[in-house]
Structures are given as C-alpha cells and as structure tokens.
Amino acid sequence: MDDFVIVGAGPAGIFCALELVKQGVTNITLIDRGKEVTKRYCPRREQNIECVACKTCDITSGFGGAGAWSDGKITKDVTGTVGGWMSDFISMKELSELIEYVDQTILSFSNGGDR
Incomplete structure (x- = not known):
C-alpha cells in the first residue's frame, strides 16, 4: 500500500513528490491522466486549426503539465x-x-x- 498518492503530475504534483522523498518517504504513487511527453499530440498545433477540445488535452495533461510544452517558465x-x-x-x-x-x-x- 502507498503512503501517498499524488493526483496530477504537473509542477505542484512533481514538487510534492520531491518534498516527500526529501522527508524520507519512499512509497509514493504519482498519477496523471495524460500521456508521456513523447506521445502527446495536439491537432491545433499540428494542423494549424482551432482547438477541438479533446477529452484529455495533451497540452495540459501529462507529466510536467503544460510546462512540458513551454519555454520552462513554471x-x-x-x-x-x-x-x-x-x-x-x-x-x-x-x-x-x-x-x-x-x-x-x-x-x-x-x-x-x-x-
């Protein structure tokens, strides 16, 4: 059983996990509904169209959140x-x-x- 389950792997979730590890917690699960960065796809970006409102947005969901697609300003x-x-x-x-x-x-x- 996990000591902690963190829902959301954006900057807040990532830092929460890092802080727990620094406190000696090792049994942590970090979950996010998004895909890993290399598997994300955005029709708007790829096809230069308006946002199609995907059920799970590949820009904002996944490890790193939207920051994974930005210039790093988190x-x-x-x-x-x-x-x-x-x-x-x-x-x-x-x-x-x-x-x-x-x-x-x-x-x-x-x-x-x-x-």
Whole structure:
C-alpha cells in the first residue's frame, strides 16, 4: 500500500513528490491522466486549426503539465506579472527565496543547461 498518492503530475504534483522523498518517504504513487511527453499530440498545433477540445488535452495533461510544452517558465516573477501576487500572502524575502529554491531544484535535474 502507498503512503501517498499524488493526483496530477504537473509542477505542484512533481514538487510534492520531491518534498516527500526529501522527508524520507519512499512509497509514493504519482498519477496523471495524460500521456508521456513523447506521445502527446495536439491537432491545433499540428494542423494549424482551432482547438477541438479533446477529452484529455495533451497540452495540459501529462507529466510536467503544460510546462512540458513551454519555454520552462513554471515559476512566478516577483513583479506579479506572471502568476499573480504571491507577495499578498508571503513576504518578498520569502517569495524570492521560494523562487530561487524552485529554480535550483529544476536546474538540479537539467543536463547542464543554465537559466
């Protein structure tokens, strides 16, 4: 039996699993209804048509969520122009530290790329 089941393998689900592993939890299941990245297909992108509203969207579903198809911006900038105003809930210092932590965690899984 699993200690934790995480539903959704977007950035929040991935980071939840990583944090649990850091706490010593090893019996985790991470599930997502989407396909793996290499098997995703979007008619709109491939055929240059309007969105056909697929039952399970290959852009937003699957490991990494929509971020798997983007330029990698899954963090929020401190100006609030992307993702809202987190500084309404935590201090700017905490926000900057959190963004740095997320960036460093993502980079730790990269193949040597930089920001």
